Amino acid sequence: MIESVCYLLLGMGAAFCAYRAMISNHLLPSTLYLACVSALASITLYMLGAQEVAVIELSVGAGLVTVLLVYAISVVGEDNLDPSSIIPKPLAFVLVSTIAILAASMVYPLLTSVNGAEQVPLAQVLWKERALDVWVQVALIFSGVMGVLGLLSEKEQKNRSHEEVIPSVELEKEVHV
Amino acid sequence: MTLDPLNAVLIGVILLLAVGFYGLLITRNLIKIVLVLQILVKAVVIALVLAGKASGQPGLGQSIAATVIVADTIVAVVALALAVQVRIRFGTLDLSKISSLRG
Structure with a gap:
C-alpha cells in the first residue's frame, strides 16, 4: 500500500x-x-x-x-509566449480528458494480470537479442551530432562570406577613386 | 479499496500523457513544443518499463525504453537547433507567424 x-x-x-x-x-x-x-x-x-x-x-x-x-x-x-492557443482551451481540455479516460479504460484490464515469467537481465537483452537497436542508437547519435554541427555552423559560414565580401568592395571603391 | 502499484504508476502515466497532449494542442512557441514533446516521451518511457514489468519481460521493456530515450534526445537536439535557426532568420518563434500556409 x-x-x-x-x-x-x-x-x-x-x-x-x-x-x-x-x-x-x-x-x-x-x-x-x-x-x-x-x-x-x-x-x-x-x-x-x-x-x-x-x-x-x-x-x-x-x-x-x-x-x-x-x-x-x-x-x-x-x-512573448503564447498570446493565444491554436484551438480553444476548453475544447482541448475536453478532447484530452476523453483520450485519457479511453486510454485508462483500455490499459487498466491488461495490468491486472501479472504473470511471473523468467526474467532476462537487461544487458543480455540489449547486447544479444536487441543488438540492432544498439547500432541504431549509435547511428542516431552520429546523425544528431552531424545535424547540429551543420545547423550551427551555417551562421559562421555566413559571417566568413560577409568578411570576404567587404575587402572586395573596398578595392572597388579605391579603383573608382 | 486497495490500489495495485502498477495501477498507481499507470495513473501517473495517464496524467503525464494528458498534460503533454493538452500542451501540444495549446502551445505555439517552438521551444515550448520541444519541451512538451519531452514530457510526452517521459510518460512513454515509464509506460514501456511498466509494460515490460507487467508482461514478465522487464529486460525487453527497458531496452526499448533506452532506445526511445536516445531517439528522443536526438529529436530534441535537432529541433532546438532548427528553432534557433528559425529565430535568427524570422525573428520569432511563434508558429502562426512563421507558417506561410494559408487556408
Whole structure:
C-alpha cells in the first residue's frame, strides 16, 4: 500500500511539474520544471526495477536536455509566449480528458494480470537479442551530432562570406577613386 | 479499496500523457513544443518499463525504453537547433507567424 502511495505521489508530482512547465510564461522556469519531471520519472523508473534506464533518464533528461534548452534559450532570448492557443482551451481540455479516460479504460484490464515469467537481465537483452537497436542508437547519435554541427555552423559560414565580401568592395571603391 | 502499484504508476502515466497532449494542442512557441514533446516521451518511457514489468519481460521493456530515450534526445537536439535557426532568420518563434500556409 505504501508503495502504491509513493507511485501515486510521484506521478501526481510529475504531472503537476509538467503542467507548471507548460503554463509558465517564461522559458527558463519551464526548463527547470521539465528537469523536475525528469527527476521524478527517474525515481519512478528506479522503483520499478529499471535502474539502468533511470540513470540514463536522469543523466540525459535532467542533464543534457536541460543544458541544451538553457543554451537555446540564451541564444534566442525570451519571446512573448503564447498570446493565444491554436484551438480553444476548453475544447482541448475536453478532447484530452476523453483520450485519457479511453486510454485508462483500455490499459487498466491488461495490468491486472501479472504473470511471473523468467526474467532476462537487461544487458543480455540489449547486447544479444536487441543488438540492432544498439547500432541504431549509435547511428542516431552520429546523425544528431552531424545535424547540429551543420545547423550551427551555417551562421559562421555566413559571417566568413560577409568578411570576404567587404575587402572586395573596398578595392572597388579605391579603383573608382 | 486497495490500489495495485502498477495501477498507481499507470495513473501517473495517464496524467503525464494528458498534460503533454493538452500542451501540444495549446502551445505555439517552438521551444515550448520541444519541451512538451519531452514530457510526452517521459510518460512513454515509464509506460514501456511498466509494460515490460507487467508482461514478465522487464529486460525487453527497458531496452526499448533506452532506445526511445536516445531517439528522443536526438529529436530534441535537432529541433532546438532548427528553432534557433528559425529565430535568427524570422525573428520569432511563434508558429502562426512563421507558417506561410494559408487556408
